[in-house]
Amino acid sequence: SELATSSPPQDFTGVKVLVSAGGTREPIDPVRFVGNRSSGKQGHAIAEEAAARGAEVTLVTTTDLPVPAGIERIRLDTAAELHRAVMAAAPRCQVVVMAAAVADFTPVAVATDKLKKRDGVPVVELVPTVDVLASLGASKAPGQVLVGFAAETSDVVANATDKLQRKNADLLVANDVGAPDVGFEHDTNEVLIIGRDGDQHHVPLAHKRDVARAVLDRITTVLHSVGRADEEQS
Numbered sequence: 001s002e003l004a005t006s007s008p009p010q011d012f013t014g015v016k017v018l019v020s021a022g023g024t025r026e027p028i029d030p031v032r033f034v035g036n037r038s039s040g041k042q043g044h045a046i047a048e049e050a051a052a053r054g055a056e057v058t059l060v061t062t063t064d065l066p067v068p069a070g071i072e073r074i075r076l077d078t079a080a081e082l083h084r085a086v087m088a089a090a091p092r093c094q095v096v097v098m099a100a101a102v103a104d105f106t107p108v109a110v111a112t113d114k115l116k117k118r119d120g121v122p123v124v125e126l127v128p129t130v131d132v133l134a135s136l137g138a139s140k141a142p143g144q145v146l147v148g149f150a151a152e153t154s155d156v157v158a159n160a161t162d163k164l165q166r167k168n169a170d171l172l173v174a175n176d177v178g179a180p181d182v183g184f185e186h187d188t189n190e191v192l193i194i195g196r197d198g199d200q201h202h203v204p205l206a207h208k209r210d211v212a213r214a215v216l217d218r219i220t221t222v223l224h225s226v227g228r229a230d231e232e233q234s
């Protein structure tokens with residue numbers, strides 16, 4: 001309704017939220033990189049929706065998309081830079097959303113000069129990057145809510161559930177990137193939000209801002225339940 005869009009609930013007031021967005025670029029030489037098709041739109045929509053609901057937002061992004069005033073924006077390119085920035089900011093955040101498509105592999109070395117055709121076809125040797133989401137999961141503070149993303153092309157639920165458990169996330173937002181109008185480069189998305197107890201919340205094809213709203217609704221629920229669990233423990 002008109003009212004809902006003009007005055008969102010202020011349920012994130014006083015909550016510090018860290019969001020990563022976009023696809024990392026791993027340089028091969030001064031002019032080339034290994035990249036991926038992430039546009040950053042879903043991560044940016046989550047950052048904007050969180051800020052609109054009162055959160056103090058830090059957005060780590062590989063994109064030049066415009067960011068509303070009031071959101072702290074950290075612009076970077078590589079998986080290593082993203083790892084450093086996210087691990088530095090995460091300890092002071094109650095919510096961390098890893099929407100970025102972080103490279104799983106990076107060239108072992110960056111050529112200082114542009115690779116020349118006359119030197120023949122290059123062999124680019126890749127090495128694994130640090131898994132930022134898994135690192136966050138391993139060092140998760142009590143009460144902190146960790147949200148991962150999964151772009152799958154098959155067995156969406158099984159793969160996403162496995163990812164949530166392996167990386168110790170609280171919520172996993174899975175999309176089927178093989179489906180039409182879903183995921184990379186689109187303004188719309190269709191996702192399944194999976195929780196730790198196996199609960200599934202389907203968000204039918206909608207604008208990424210609407211998907212962001214649904215993700216934040218799930219985060220609020222988890223925030224309140226972890227908050228209560230921590231109080232009961234102490």
Ligand code: CTP
Pocket residue numbers: 079098099100101102103104129130131132133134147148149150151163
């Ligand atoms: N991720 C990360 N650091 C990486 C790679 C991925 O933090 N180096 C995060 C993404 O931000 C996203 C989730 O992990 O939240 C996506 O995981 P994905 O790359 O799909 O999982 P993998 O363990 O690499 O599984 P696979 O490639 O086998 O699907």
